[in-house]
Amino acid sequence: MMPFHLLISSVGRRIGLMQCFRQSMQELRLDGRLYAADCSATAPGFHLADRSWLVPRCTDGEFLSTISQLARSQEIRLITPTIDTELPMLSRLRPVLLKEGTWISVSDPETVEICADKVRTNAWLREHGFPTIRQAPLRRVQANPEAWPLPLIVKPRAGSASIGVRLISDRNELANLTDPTGELIVEELAPGREHTLNVYVDRHGRCRCVVPHERLEVRGGEVSKGITVKHRGMQELGAQIAEALPGARGALNVQCFLADDGQIRVVEINARFGGGYPLAHHAGAPFTSWLLREALDGPVADCSDWRGDVAMLRYDHAVFTSAAEVRAQ
Secondary structure (H helix, E strand, O other): OOOOEEEEEOOOOOHHHHHHHHHHHHHOOOOOOEEEEEOOOOOHHHHOOOEEEEOOOOOOOOHHHHHHHHHHHOOEEEEEOOOHHHHHHHHHHHHHHHOOOOEEOOOOHHHHHHHHOHHHHHHHHHHOOOOEOOEEEHHHHHHOHHHOOOOEEEEEOOOOOOOOOEEEOOHHHHHHOOOOOOOEEEEEOOOOEEEEEEEEEOOOOOEEEEEEEEEEEEEOOEEEEEEEOOOHHHHHHHHHHHHHOOOOOEEEEEEEEEOOOOOEEEEEEEOOOOOOHHHHHHOOOOHHHHHHHHHOOOOOOOOOOOOOOOEEEOOOOOOOOOHHHHOOO
């Protein structure tokens, strides 16, 4: 069998994801290397891969050609993206590289576009009858503030990693917010406890697994403490959303709130691995193994025997390298 080389794109701090892939490659007895690409040599994961490459930012016109060249020259069998901004480009590249034997774990462009825009996400959820929250442009809310009970959430419609998200608890603060680009949206504060639904969809569009975890603590938009939760309602909702999305594929995550009365409200969908995925993996849902199997044209079965009540408590760890390697950019 030819070597199986895997590339994690925009690797950043995704050390946990790298460890999951290494474990899966070992368990499947795959002879190959784990590669990484990033636009910065200061990315910790850049120095923990078997080999790494500096590439242009994913918004740069040279990004796709660079990734394509790497896939061909290094005989890469699977590319796994990790950030929202690279998904549109890699989604368009996917059918091209697939003909050459490289599988990119990314959904079709329409699903990527729905997930990337919070206004489109909200509208899509409503159109398909899924429970979500009330949302409107900032200017509309400012024009009729009495119709919007505080507190409220203000965020960019295309933001990620909680960048630019603000909790508004004061009418004056709401009135004084400015939005020259018209990109800010306002959302009601969903009641209950926040959860992530880790979802896996196979190449045929069938949802094979949904692992909810409660987000006990979040740092920089990424869960740092969480607990897996066996909850039939959230699991069924996650599967329904995944299979309704046009061309969803691979690992996705759905952000939602579970109220005390059992009501669920979905606030976001991300067409990629969530930062807290290693918790689902440790609980018995190895999405990374399933991706490797599918890249090898193998089957993936339903998985419901993962463990609930598994806790993840993250801590900081350091990568030590030379200054020359960090400055090599």
